[in-house]
Each structure stands twice: as structure tokens, then as C-alpha cells.
Amino acid sequence: xxxxxxxxxxxxxxxxxxxxxxxxxxxxxxxxxxxxxxxxxxxxxxxxxxxxxxxxxxxxxxxxxxxxxxxxxxxxxxxxxxxxxxxxxxxxxxxxxxxxxxxxxxxxxxxxxxxxxxxxxxxxxxxxxxxxxxxxxxxxxxxxxxxxxxxxxxxxxxxxxxxxxxxxxxxxxxxxxxxxxxxxxxxxxxxxxxxxxxxxxxxxxxxxxxxxxxxxxxxxxxxxxxxxxxxxxxxxxxxxxxxxxxxxxxxxxxxxxxx
Numbered sequence: 001x002x003x004x005x006x007x008x009x010x011x012x013x014x015x016x017x018x019x020x021x022x023x024x025x026x027x028x029x030x031x032x033x034x035x036x037x038x039x040x041x042x043x044x045x046x047x048x049x050x051x052x053x054x055x056x057x058x059x060x061x062x063x064x065x066x067x068x069x070x071x072x073x074x075x076x077x078x079x080x081x082x083x084x085x086x087x088x089x090x091x092x093x094x095x096x097x098x099x100x101x102x103x104x105x106x107x108x109x110x111x112x113x114x115x116x117x118x119x120x121x122x123x124x125x126x127x128x129x130x131x132x133x134x135x136x137x138x139x140x141x142x143x144x145x146x147x148x149x150x151x152x153x154x155x156x157x158x159x160x161x162x163x164x165x166x167x168x169x170x171x172x173x174x175x176x177x178x179x180x181x182x183x184x185x186x187x188x189x190x191x192x193x194x195x196x197x198x199x200x201x202x203x204x205x206x207x208x209x210x211x212x213x214x215x216x217x218x219x220x221x222x223x224x225x226x227x228x229x230x231x232x233x234x235x236x237x238x239x240x241x242x243x244x245x246x247x248x249x250x251x252x253x254x255x256x257x258x259x
Contacts, residue, residue, distance in 0.1 A: 035114070
């Protein structure tokens with residue numbers, strides 16, 4: 001079964017976009033066919049994180065009906081496939097009601113869509129939640145982030161959405177951090193993985209590369225790979241998806257960042 005998973009956070013600054021990018025890379029390495037969709041028009045950071053500040057084909061064109069969703073899929077040299085959002089400041093005013101259509105079009109060409117949603121509970125985050133099959137929550141190990149996550153979980157449950165699990169990111173492991181058991185108790189959801197604070201994340205960002213491409217042996221990379229291993233085993237395989245390598249995987253048009 002093809003799935004769409006919205007990666008959500010109750011607040012900004014928890015590393016949600018970094019996780020979306022690198023989880024996409026990791027799942028692709030495990031043979032899953034993945035597209036990462038930037039659905040955060042007010043902070044569209046996926047393209048910039050990969051070295052492209054003015055992508056030529058963007059989500060907005062699919063939302064407006066100008067292009068089919070598969071025509072705005074970009075292929076990064078790392079093998080990651082993404083749909084970038086427009087960096088224009090006014091881009092977020094349109095198309096919320098069309099996001100579901102775009103996701104369904106992408107589902108026709110892949111087996112998993114990872115939606116990098118806007119932070120918080122505003123309209124764009126709710127739209128991403130609504131079109132997803134499940135949600136994956138990213139938190140930091142503090143009370144404020146955990147409380148925000150609980151509100152997000154409640155909203156998802158009210159909308160009949162499943163909570164795939166929680167990722168604890170940027171974990172320091174000191175006395176200021178909540179432990180995993182406390183986060184699970186407070187949220188009523190399972191913590192899937194703990195990703196440590198890692199300076200290699202910032203280094204990879206400066207290089208405009210996915211962490212797993214630049215520093216695959218870093219502690220954060222290894223934690224993300226563990227999450228991908230878990231998800232690869234629990235997400236249903238779709239035998240109807242063609243294997244990669246023949247350039248027929250995702251759609252009619254690819255643009256390679258950096259070329």
C-alpha cells in the first residue's frame with residue numbers, strides 16, 4: 001500500500017526538515033521508493049538545504065494545475081527525490097485545498113511520500129495532516145516541545161489520523177533533557193528513535209548536502225538509519241513499483257540540483 005506520512009512538529013527549530021531529507025535518503029538506500037514533499041510555504045528549506053535557492057519547478061505549479069505533480073519532482077545527486085516549495089514570500093496563500101490532489105498524483109509514481117509540514121498547528125500544518133495517512137512527530141526532549149507534540153497528537157486523533165511514532169531529535173542526554181519513558185508517558189505515543197545532537201548536521205548543511213551523504217558515519221546518521229530500518233520493516237512493500245535504475249521511477253521530468 002502506498003502511504004503518505006506527514007512529518008510534523010508542534011514548534012519550529014526541532015530539526016524536522018533535516019530529518020525529512022535524511023530519512024528520505026536512508027529509506028531510498030534500503031530500496032524504498034520515496035518522494036519528499038516540502039509543504040511548508042512559509043519556510044521552504046528543503047531546496048536551499050540541498051544547494052538550490054531558486055528551483056525551476058515547484059509545488060505551487062502543481063497546486064495551481066499548471067503542472068502535474070510528477071513534473072515538479074527533482075532528483076538530487078544523492079538519489080533523493082524531492083518536490084520543493086517556492087521561496088517566494090507570497091507563495092503560501094494558495095492551494096491548500098489542492099494539496100491532497102498533489103499527494104495522490106505523487107502516490108501514483110512512488111510507494112512513500114514524506115511530507116515536510118509547516119511547524120505548529122496553523123493552516124498549512126493542518127492541511128498536511130489532513131492529506132497524510134499517518135503522522136511522524138519530531139520533538140526535542142523538553143517540556144515545551146513535548147506539550148506541543150501532545151496537542152498535535154490530539155488534533156491528529158480528532159481527524160482520524162494514526163500516529164506512526166515520535167522521533168526525539170537533537171538529544172543532549174544531560175539532566176536538562178526528558179528521558180524517553182517520560183516523553184512516551186506524556187504523549188501516549190511510542191518513541192521510535194533518539195537522534196543525538198551532532199555538529200555534523202550543521203557541517204552538512206553548510207555543504208548543502210544531506211547528512212547521510214556527507215557524514216554517513218556520524219552519530220545522527222546512524223540514528224536516522226536505524227529509524228529507516230524500522231520503517232522499512234513496518235511499511236508495506238508495494239510489488240507493483242518498478243525498480244530504480246531505468247530512470248522511469250518518478251515521472252516525466254527530473255531536474256538535478258547543482259547541474
